[in-house]
Amino acid sequence: MTPVESKQPGQASAANESQRVFREHVELLMDRLYGTALRLTRNPDEAEDVVGEAVASAWQRLDQLNDLSHLDGWLFRILHNTFISLRRRRYCREDKEVSFDQEMEDDDTRFSLFEHLHQPFLLWVGRPEKEFINRLLEADLRKAVDHLPDPFRIVVVMVEIQGYTYEEVAAILDLPLGTVRSRLNRARSLLQKSLWQQGRDAGLIGTNTGFRVGDRR
Amino acid sequence: MNTPELSCEEVIERLFEFLDRELDDVSQEEIDRHLKRCYDCFSRAEFERRLRERIAATGSQKAPERLKKRIRELTE
Ligand SMILES: [Zn+2]
Numbered sequence: 001m002t003p004v005e006s007k008q009p010g011q012a013s014a015a016n017e018s019q020r021v022f023r024e025h026v027e028l029l030m031d032r033l034y035g036t037a038l039r040l041t042r043n044p045d046e047a048e049d050v051v052g053e054a055v056a057s058a059w060q061r062l063d064q065l066n067d068l069s070h071l072d073g074w075l076f077r078i079l080h081n082t083f084i085s086l087r088r089r090r091y092c093r094e095d096k097e098v099s100f101d102q103e104m105e106d107d108d109t110r111f112s113l114f115e116h117l118h119q120p121f122l123l124w125v126g127r128p129e130k131e132f133i134n135r136l137l138e139a140d141l142r143k144a145v146d147h148l149p150d151p152f153r154i155v156v157v158m159v160e161i162q163g164y165t166y167e168e169v170a171a172i173l174d175l176p177l178g179t180v181r182s183r184l185n186r187a188r189s190l191l192q193k194s195l196w197q198q199g200r201d202a203g204l205i206g207t208n209t210g211f212r213v214g215d216r217r
Numbered sequence: 218m219n220t221p222e223l224s225c226e227e228v229i230e231r232l233f234e235f236l237d238r239e240l241d242d243v244s245q246e247e248i249d250r251h252l253k254r255c256y257d258c259f260s261r262a263e264f265e266r267r268l269r270e271r272i273a274a275t276g277s278q279k280a281p282e283r284l285k286k287r288i289r290e291l292t293e
Contacts (some may be wrong), residue, residue, distance in 0.1 A: 035276045051284060053287065
């Protein structure tokens with residue numbers, strides 16, 4: 001299945017070149033495409049479907065991409081759009097999310113790990129907040145991201161993993177900019193709170209909120 | 218041209234937007250300047266940056282062979 005039906009020899013070689021570059025990039029981006037889809041869906045099978053469908057759709061529309069240097073960004077954009085439309089097909093339109101935005105309590109938007117960890121008077125034992133981050137396992141971070149409710153997790157993935165601007169997120173999710181901002185604030189707060197709780201459970205933090213110097217295996 | 222110096226509270230308030238590069242150039246520059254002379258805010262910014270790097274790393278996971286095969290077949 002070739003995306004571009006070419007009529008002239010020059011066009012044919014340009015199309016072949018695009019296809020070659022496409023294959024190469026997809027191969028290189030595979031783990032990031034899958035990882036991003038996995039964070040979005042939290043489900044390995046669904047993540048495979050999202051990547052498969054996104055790549056298929058990009059492959060078929062390859063002739064619409066004018067500049068191959070934009071290929072990576074274009075692919076991720078299609079990945080996000082694929083995820084969003086699959087999700088809309090699966091769950092009916094987001095009535096649940098309205099209450100997510102309304103129920104925001106002040107406390108939920110203001111939790112700061114740094115404030116909980118930072119102890120300026122403890123300079124001589126090093127930097128507790130730095131140590132804390134270094135000691136977190138990748139599994140801890142994955143868990144904290146995956147625990148976020150959908151609307152919050154999606155904006156975190158888009159901004160912190162993908163590096164999209166707030167405006168790009170608003171456009172992709174079809175949400176007002178203010179909603180993107182407030183969800184992002186709350187998402188970060190929830191994420192940091194859950195890392196704090198996990199750190200506590202793993203013994204990285206003492207009970208009196210002081211940092212405990214202990215090994216973690 | 219002198220702009221009034223930002224307080225630590227103002228910097229913390231906008232720290233995430235600063236890290237996300239969502240502020241205009243002037244504000245971006247103001248915060249940058251504050252971070253160069255305020256160790257507390259600098260530590261906090263470094264903390265958030267590092268945390269973010271670790272979160273960003275969760276966006277890369279080893280793709281299963283089955284998926285790779287599916288993609289190869291698709292783009293043959
Ligand atoms: Zn300061």
